Amino acid sequence: MGDITISNPYRSGARRLGAPVRTIAIGCMALPLAGAIAATVPQGYTDREVARGFERPSAMTALPDGRILVLQATGVVRVLKQDTLLPTPFHTVTNADSTGERGCLGIAVDPGFASNRYVYLYCTVTNGGASNNRILRVTAQGDTATAETTILDLPAIPAGTLWHMGGGLRVGPDDKLYVGAGSQEDARPSPDQSNSLNLSNPFGKILRIDTNGAVPADNPYATTAGADPKIYAIGLRNPYGINFSAQGTMLINEVGAGSWEEVNQGAPRANFGWSDVEGPSANPAYTNPLYAYEHLNGACAITGATVYNPPASRFPTQFRDAYFFVDFCDGQIRALPASSRTAPVAFASGLDSAVALTVSPDGALYYLNSNYFQGDGTGSVGKISYNTDEFLGSSGSGSVINPLGGGGGCAIGGSGDPDPVLPLLSMLALGMIIRRRRKASRP
Numbered sequence: 001m002g003d004i005t006i007s008n009p010y011r012s013g014a015r016r017l018g019a020p021v022r023t024i025a026i027g028c029m030a031l032p033l034a035g036a037i038a039a040t041v042p043q044g045y046t047d048r049e050v051a052r053g054f055e056r057p058s059a060m061t062a063l064p065d066g067r068i069l070v071l072q073a074t075g076v077v078r079v080l081k082q083d084t085l086l087p088t089p090f091h092t093v094t095n096a097d098s099t100g101e102r103g104c105l106g107i108a109v110d111p112g113f114a115s116n117r118y119v120y121l122y123c124t125v126t127n128g129g130a131s132n133n134r135i136l137r138v139t140a141q142g143d144t145a146t147a148e149t150t151i152l153d154l155p156a157i158p159a160g161t162l163w164h165m166g167g168g169l170r171v172g173p174d175d176k177l178y179v180g181a182g183s184q185e186d187a188r189p190s191p192d193q194s195n196s197l198n199l200s201n202p203f204g205k206i207l208r209i210d211t212n213g214a215v216p217a218d219n220p221y222a223t224t225a226g227a228d229p230k231i232y233a234i235g236l237r238n239p240y241g242i243n244f245s246a247q248g249t250m251l252i253n254e255v256g257a258g259s260w261e262e263v264n265q266g267a268p269r270a271n272f273g274w275s276d277v278e279g280p281s282a283n284p285a286y287t288n289p290l291y292a293y294e295h296l297n298g299a300c301a302i303t304g305a306t307v308y309n310p311p312a313s314r315f316p317t318q319f320r321d322a323y324f325f326v327d328f329c330d331g332q333i334r335a336l337p338a339s340s341r342t343a344p345v346a347f348a349s350g351l352d353s354a355v356a357l358t359v360s361p362d363g364a365l366y367y368l369n370s371n372y373f374q375g376d377g378t379g380s381v382g383k384i385s386y387n388t389d390e391f392l393g394s395s396g397s398g399s400v401i402n403p404l405g406g407g408g409g410c411a412i413g414g415s416g417d418p419d420p421v422l423p424l425l426s427m428l429a430l431g432m433i434i435r436r437r438r439k440a441s442r443p
C-alpha cells in the first residue's frame with residue numbers, strides 16, 4: 001500500500017519507556033504470560049491470548065460449530081478448536097503467491113456450512129508464469145478440508161504489481177458471494193487511468209457472483225455494454241473486508257492511501273470515488289463513506305472488522321449488531337453501534353498490528369494480531385469475553401446479566417498494558433515520515 005509505512009520508532013519508542021506489562025487476566029488476578037501482549041479492554045470484559053505462531057496472518061472467521069479458522073497469506077489455514085490451535089492445518093493452498101501484499105487474504109463460510117461444509121478463500125495464486133487472484137472453495141471433512149475447487153479466476157496481476165489486492169469475502173444474505181477486489185495498482189493513478197473507476201475490469205470493485213462462480217442475471221451491470229458483469233460497486237482502492245449487519249447492510253472496510261480510512265455502505269452501482277478522491281468528498285458522483293477517519297493519533301489502516309450478531313449474544317445491549325473494526329497501527333478496536341453507524345465508540349486498545357476480528361457463536365470477540373510493533377512478528381489470536389461468559393460458562397441463555405461496567409464480582413480490566421504507551425505511539429506517529437519496516441504486512 002505503500003503510502004504510510006511502519007517504523008522502528010514505534011518499537012524503539014515504546015521500549016524506551018518500558019514495554020507494556022504483559023499479562024492475561026484469569027479470575028481475579030492478572031498473571032503474566034510470556035510473549036503475550038494483552039489488549040486493554042473495558043471494565044467487565046476479559047482478554048486473553050488463546051493461540052500464537054501464525055506467519056503473516058491475514059484473516060479469520062468462525063465456523064457455526066465454534067471453531068475458528070485463521071488464514072495466513074502464505075496459504076495455510078489453521079484451526080482453533082475450543083481455543084486450542086490444532087497442529088494440522090485445515091488446508092494449505094500450495095501455489096499461494098504471498099510476495100508483497102499478495103497472498104491468501106480472505107476467508108468466508110457458506111451459510112449452509114452445517115450441511116455442505118463449504119469454505120471460500122480469496123488467494124493470490126501462481127498460475128503458469130503469472131499470478132492472479134482466485135476465489136476457491138474447499139470442503140471441510142472433520143478438522144481438515146478436501147482439495148480445492150476454483151470458483152473464479154481474476155485476470156493476471158501485472159508482473160511488477162505487489163500491493164492492493166483487496167481480500168474482502170462474504171456470502172451475503174442473498175446467498176451471493178461478495179468479493180473485495182483490490183485495484184492492483186501500486187501507485188495512485190489519475191482518475192482516467194484508474195482501474196477502480198473503469199467498468200471494463202474487475203479491479204478496485206466489489207464483485208457479486210453466485211457461490212459457484214456464475215454471474216447473477218440481476219447484477220447491476222449485467223447488461224451494460226463493455227462492463228464486467230460481475231461488478232456490484234466501484235471506486236475502491238483496497239477493500240480489505242466485507243461484512244453484513246443483522247439487517248443485511250453491507251459494510252466495507254476500504255484501506256486508504258495517505259489520509260483517510262473508510263467504512264463504506266455497499267449498494268449496487270455505488271461509486272466510492274477512488275482514485276479521484278480519498279475519504280469524504282463534495283462530489284455528488286461519489287458515495288461518501290458511512291464513516292471515515294483520518295490518519296491521526298497513530299491510525300494508518302482499517303483492517304479487520306466484524307458484526308456482533310452471534311447466535312448467543314453476550315455483550316451488553318449497546319453492542320448488539322455493532323460493527324467492530326480495528327486499525328492496524330493505532331491498535332484500537334472501535335465499534336459503530338447499530339444505533340449510529342457514523343459515530344464510533346471506543347472499545348479496546350493495545351492490539352499489535354491487528355488484521356482481523358471475528359465473533360464466535362457463543363459471543364466472544366476474537367482478534368488476530370500480527371505483533372510487528374511490540375511483539376516478535378509471530379501472529380497471535382486474542383479473545384475478548386464479557387465476564388458473564390467467564391464466570392457463568394458459555395452455554396447459558398444469552399441474556400446479559402450485568403450491564404457494561406457493572407462487573408460481576410471481579411471487575412477485570414484485562415491487561416496491564418499501560419495507557420501511556422498509546423499516547424506515546426501517537427506522538428511518534430504524528431508528522432513523522434515513517435519508514436516501512438514490514439511493508440508486506442499492512443494492507
Ligand SMILES: [Ca+2]
Pocket residue numbers: 235254262272273274277278279289
Ligand atoms: Ca472512497
